[in-house]
Structures are given as structure tokens and as C-alpha cells.
Amino acid sequence: MQPHVVLPPIDDLSAESATLTWGFALRRFPPELEAEYMRFTFQSYQQTRRKAIVLLLISIVAFIGFDLLLSQHLVSPTITLPAMVLRLCALLIIVFAASRVLKSPDVATGDLWIPIALGSLSLAMLLITVLYLPVVEQMQLPFGLEGMMLIQMAIFFPIGYSYRKSLYLALATLLLTYVAIYLATAEALSMQFHVSLAYLVAASVAAGAAGYCHEHSMRTLFLTKRTLRNMADTDGLTQLYNRRSFDLLLQRALQEAQREHNCIALIMLDLDHFKAYNDLYGHPAGDLALQRIAGVLAGNARRGLDFAARLGGEEFALVLHNPDRTYLASVCESIRKQIHSGLAIEHLKNPAQVMTASLGASFSQADDSPTSLYQRADEALYRAKAGGRNRVEID
Template structure:
């Protein structure tokens, strides 16, 4: 029977390819998955961010034109200059943030400057709204909160930023607007005042709902793409990398090693007398044995860039980045011993009476191709099997 540790490893690999539960927009995935999702979302909205920044800057210049038109038509007004100064300060901060976001497309920069830009936009529009509100109230002219409604919509525009953070900023903007108007309004609340606040609340709810639906759809898309990618890259039985992924990763690892003037080691593993095991115990038992062997490879201590794969049938491979000879030898022997002594899968058709494995390994060199490295490791594996099986040969 598999040990508790092996079961945990198997469950981890199975969970990686099973359909993940749909995460709602206000929920988070597990930390590693959430970080992967945020990176996916941020990269997906790169073009949308560019368009949104352009529209925002155009809108700012349109507001400046409105202020100038108001100054020209009404004449000198004590609020026009302060309003333009507030808009200018907000514009300068937003332009600097936009420059950082566009020139440094990493998610850390975006998550730093997007909230700063949105916060300045909200605060600037709130100050302008209060200035116009007081001036129009003194002249007993109608006023509204159309500008703040527009800001609430902008806050929830999907640009790859966290929906939870957008929601917090939207609620904070709404509460600050209501409080500021309550404190600056000199008369009892009138129908027009209450109606403006009602429209602002409705606009906030509508924008937040639209943002929620967009975030929910994006998380579903992320999970779907992740599952499809996982199924394409992994072996369905063992949840290790499949042959296609192995070929790509081996080539990449070899190229990186040659570029950095280091080396990799390729370990080939083949189960001894496995056809006889299937004939004796049946294919379901054979499949279970393969899963337990994969559990050994998956749970074996490895460095971050090392990887294991099932090449087909009872053949597996393990690639180690820049190991020394002692580390390679100890790794091979540790895997062989775990399969033979710790798993100890009964195999009466094997002279050892348990499942065993033969391993062949080879180091890469500066002139290697994936084919030449694979050939040397395969020859080492052949020597291990020809020398009696259940042993390790290193080229």
C-alpha cells in the first residue's frame, strides 16, 4: 500500500489537473495560484491599459478645455484657477504613473502605480466637484455628481488590476463623496441633493457589478486555460511531464547550460521485467505501480529547475541542473533504493521478488545536442540492464 507521504504527493499532482472550483471575484485562490492568476490577468489586459490611459488623458484635456470655456463665457471666477491647479496636479501624477506602467510592464510596477493614479483621479475629481458644488449652490444653480459617476465607472474598468482593490477604492470614493457633500452643504438636504447621491450610489453598484462579472469570467478563463495547458503538458496516468514536454524542457535546459557554461545530467529509468509484471498481476496493477514510481520521482528532493517525466510505458527520465558527480550518483542510488526497498512492490516474476529499476545517467557537454545526450544516457541504461538490472550506470 502507498505510504501517507506518497498519497499526499499523488493527491497534489491529481489536484493540479482536475477542474478547479470556480473562484468568485471576491475570493482568492491559493497563494501560488492567485499569483499566477494575477500575472495572467495583468498580461491579458496590456492593450486595454494602453487604450484606457489614452482615453483618460484625452478626458483630462477635455476638462481643461471646459474650464477655459467656462472662464471665457462667465469671466473671472475665484474657483476657476484652483480647479485648474487641482486638475494639473492630478494630471502630472497620472502621467508619471502611466509612463511607469507603459515602460515597465511588470506586475509589481502596475500594482504600485495603478492605485496611485486612480486615487489621484478620485481625489482630484472630488475636490473639483466640491468647488463647483459650493459655487453653484451660492448662485442657487442646479448641480450634480456626473463627474464622480464617471470616476466610479473608470475605477472598475478592467485593466488587469485586482478587483478587490478596485472595489475598496470605489467604496472609499463613494463614502468620501457622501461625507464631503454632507459637511459642505449649507442647507438641509434637498430632493436634488438626495437624487444626485442616489444616482451616484446606483452608478457605483452598476460599475461594481459589471466589474465583478468581468473578474469572474476572467478567473474562469484562467482556470480553463490552465487545465488545458496542464492536460497538454502532463502524462494522464502519472501526472509527470509527458514526452512532448520532456523534449521541450530538455532542449531548453541544455541550451541554458551551454550558454551559462554549466552542465545538466539526464537520468533514464526503466522498470525491470515490467511486461512480466503486467502479465502476472494485470494492467490495473501495472498502472498503480507506475503511479507509485512516479510518486517517488515527484517526491524526491529536487532543486527548483529539475524536472521528471514519463517517456512512455515503464520508462521515466529525470533532468538535474548543474549537479556534481557525487550528487548525481547519490540521487540515482537513492531512487533505485526507494523503489526496491521502500516501495517493495511484490513482483514474483522478478528475481528480486519485488519491483526494481535500472538507471542510466550521463552529463552533458558543450557540444551536445538533446539527441546525443539522450543516446549516451540510454546506452548507460542499456549497460545497467545488461549487467543484471536493479543497478545504476553513469556515463
């Protein structure tokens, strides 16, 4: 009969599955995940933004040509000239904003200049609509807000811009349109005005709904890709980095340390008599023990560039960025004590009667490769095992 094992419960709800409950357009992820999502969407639409800018510029130039045609045949230049000036101003703002966004493809730049471009376009179209109202009345043409409908659709066009901000801009445009046209419309056009406004509201709702569905799909896609990436990069049992990720991150960390003329430290950890633990308590208990050990290592990766990994079986690694010898020795001893005395996982086949670990560590050198650093840390770990286990060796 196997001995009874008492271990604190492990929460089986991962952070990734918890974030799925936040996958709605009008809600936000937790701050760090939201920032990652905004980078994801902004980068996903780089090509779309370029095409949208070209299409927008062509449309504005076409409208300017239409203004010229009207000024020559139908409308007084006193009306078309201000309209052309407004379009040119919007065109210049959009060109400048586009140059900023294309030259600095980061979320902060997009958050600043995309709403400026869309806002200037909305305001210019609204003022032009007001300017042409006397012409519509004089020529007894049907009153319409087709131009503002196109603006509302443009606001929700998927270019990687925040849906929430698009919604605010669309609502502000709708409100300003109502106020401006209401004040500028003659009494006889009031009925046509309200009918056109109803169409504008319907178009805005349709564009907003489409934008909402698209945002929801993008958030779901983002979570799915992130989950798949994490599954490829992390160990499924412990949620630490796996061996593949460890090799890549170790090489990157070593190159960065050599470039900045500092060092990293690699700590190798191996659980003592772990096969005997599995034989005595069973593999489910062994899995729980590995999860608890992983929690200790993750808790000691305290600085931004530190990381922990499970290399396979009962072997783990922890990389510390630019530590001194005192700090490295302190971390190693703290890990050893936390496993031995803090967790105190019963292990009757271990001389200490509880789960223990041996640790070996080494500092990187100027001419190190990941292989040479790994080899020295592994040799230090071997000395710790050969020296009696439950101890630390630093190269």
C-alpha cells in the same frame, strides 16, 4: 486467477480540480497560483491599458477645455483656475504612472502605480466637485455627482488591476465623497445631495457588480486555460511532464547550462520486466505502479530547476541542474532503493520478487545537443539493463 495486489490509495482529486472551488472574485487562489493569475490578467490587458490611458487623457483635456469655457463666460476665474490646476496635477500623475506601467509591464509596477493614478484622479474630481458647488447653488442648477459616477466606473474598468484593490478604492472614494460634499453643501441642497448620493451609490454597486462578474469570468478562464495547458504538457496518468514537454525543457535546460558554463545531468529510468508485471497483475495495477514510481521521481526533483518526465510506457527521465558526481550517484541510488525497498510493489515475475528499476545517467558537455546527451544516458541505461537490472550506471 491473478494475484492480489495491495497498493496505497492514490488521491484522484487533482490540484487543478481543487482550485476550481476558489474561483470567486472575493476569494484568492493559493499564493503561487494567485501570483500566476495576477500575471495572467496583467499581461492580458496590455492593449486595453494603452487604450484606457489615451481615452483618460483625452477626457481630462476635454474637461480642462470646459473649465476654460466656463471661466470666460459663466464662472469666476477664482474657481476655474484651481479646478484646472487640479486637473493638470492629476494629468501629470497619470502620465507619469502610465509611463512607468508601460515601460515596466510587470505586476508589481502595476500594483503600485495604477492605484496611485486612479486615486489621484478620484481625489481631483472630488475636490473639483466641491469647488463648483457654489456655482451650482448660485446658478440654481440641479446638483449632481455625475463626475464621481464616472470615476467609480473607471475604477472598475478592466485593465488587469486587482478587483479587491479596486473595491477598496471605490469604497474609500464613496466615503470621502459623502463626507466632503456633506460638509460643503448648503442646507437648501441637502435633499438634492442625498438624491445624488443615492444615484452615486447605485452606480457604484452596478460598476462593482460588473467588475465582480468580470473577475469571476477571468478566474474561470485562467483555470480553464491552465488546465488545458497542463493537459497538453503533462502525462495524464502520472502528472509528470510528457515527452513533448521533456524535449522542450531539456533543450532549454541544456542551453541555459551552456550559457552559464555549468552542466545538467540526465537520468533515464526503466522498470524491470514491466510487461511481465502487466501480464500477471493486469493493466490497472500497472497504472497504479507507474503512478507510484512517478511520485518517487517527482520527490527527487528537489531543486527549483529540476524536473521529471514520463517518456512513454515504463520509461522515465529526471533532469538535475548542476549536480556533482557524488550528488548524482546519491540521487540515482536513492531512487533505486525507494522503488525496490520503499515501495516494495509485489512482482513475482521479477527475480527480486518486487518491482525494480534500472537507471542510466550522464552529465552534459559543453558541445552537447539534447540528442547526444539523451543518447549517452540511454546507453548507460542499456548497460544497467545488460548488467543484471536493478542497478545504476553513470556515464
